[in-house]
Amino acid sequence: MAFSRRAAVLITITLLLFGLAVIWWTGGTGGSFAHFLYLPILFAAIELGVPGGVGAALVAGGVVACLPADAAAGAQQTLLSRGVHVTSFMAAAVSTGAVVHHLRVQRVRIQNGFVESVAALVNALEASDDCTAGHTVRVSDLSVAIGKTMGLSAGQLEVLRDGAVLHDVGKVGVPHHILNKPGRLTAEEFSIVRAHPTEGDRILGPFSHPHAAEIRDLVRHHHERLDGSGYPDGLKGEQIGLMARILMVADVYDAVTSPRPYRTAMHPQDAVAMLEDEVRAGRLDGDVVGVLRRLVLDGVRLVG
Numbered sequence: 001m002a003f004s005r006r007a008a009v010l011i012t013i014t015l016l017l018f019g020l021a022v023i024w025w026t027g028g029t030g031g032s033f034a035h036f037l038y039l040p041i042l043f044a045a046i047e048l049g050v051p052g053g054v055g056a057a058l059v060a061g062g063v064v065a066c067l068p069a070d071a072a073a074g075a076q077q078t079l080l081s082r083g084v085h086v087t088s089f090m091a092a093a094v095s096t097g098a099v100v101h102h103l104r105v106q107r108v109r110i111q112n113g114f115v116e117s118v119a120a121l122v123n124a125l126e127a128s129d130d131c132t133a134g135h136t137v138r139v140s141d142l143s144v145a146i147g148k149t150m151g152l153s154a155g156q157l158e159v160l161r162d163g164a165v166l167h168d169v170g171k172v173g174v175p176h177h178i179l180n181k182p183g184r185l186t187a188e189e190f191s192i193v194r195a196h197p198t199e200g201d202r203i204l205g206p207f208s209h210p211h212a213a214e215i216r217d218l219v220r221h222h223h224e225r226l227d228g229s230g231y232p233d234g235l236k237g238e239q240i241g242l243m244a245r246i247l248m249v250a251d252v253y254d255a256v257t258s259p260r261p262y263r264t265a266m267h268p269q270d271a272v273a274m275l276e277d278e279v280r281a282g283r284l285d286g287d288v289v290g291v292l293r294r295l296v297l298d299g300v301r302l303v304g
């Protein structure tokens with residue numbers, strides 16, 4: 001929707017009043033100005049959906065039915081003329097609202113389809129390794145749980161969910177033997193792994209979505225740290241938004257509570273203690289870790 005609901009209602013009322021006034025000034029509904037009323041009706045149907053369009057059509061039809069056909073000649077409208085006005089206004093409202101609704105549903109499906117396709121790619125990547133299987137789904141669920149507790153809006157939670165689902169998509173460019181290497185990585189291998197946030201951002205470059213920029217920002221910045229020690233851009237403090245702060249905590253929590261070939265999984269409470277050390281060191285957000293701590297203590301099912 002291009003306008004807020006309130007603005008759309010105000011514009012519709014203004015256009016209706018203007019249209020009715022023009023019909024009145026020009027002497028009645030017999031002139032071509034009666035067609036002006038399609039403007040508020042179509043506008044309301046596009047911006048407010050079928051109910052808004054029907055509401056505008058009823059108001060326009062009701063008032064037009066009371067106006068004369070030709071005031072100067074003293075000619076009233078016939079019953080048929082009144083009926084035609086109301087019926088055609090209603091038909092315009094319902095058909096336009098329905099088409100716009102259908103297009104919006106299709107657009108959301110296409111957008112979600114893209115996220116789901118890339119998520120399937122990430123799942124396939126994770127499935128090749130028992131240790132990381134299900135990582136993105138868990139990180140996404142945990143991020144949304146933290147975000148909800150912190151009062152994020154429904155729209156922000158959707159962005160956070162999609163950003164978390166896609167956050168490690170750049171790992172498709174990291175060779176399998178490096179991703180699953182049981183021992184320490186060499187400096188060169190480490191730099192390849194560290195490129196996955198920028199690679200993910202690049203992969204999502206052609207991503208057409210109303211929140212593409214925010215989602216790509218999450219993908220690119222999920223390894224940043226508040227003290228500037230993270231990568232790839234070394235962002236600091238306020239340069240890192242709340243959603244990225246949530247995602248980085250959820251990502252670390254899931255990583256350390258999942259087993260690796262070279263270590264066992266940490267107990268959730270030990271993981272929280274480790275994250276609190278990171279807060280004290282200035283690397284992670286204390287409010288986010290505090291919320292995670294409460295979720296863990298409340299026994300929310302965060303792993304598996």
Ligand SMILES: [Fe+2]
Pocket residue numbers: 167168196222223
């Ligand atoms: Fe990552």
Ligand SMILES: [Fe+2]
Pocket residue numbers: 135139167168251
């Ligand atoms: Fe991750």
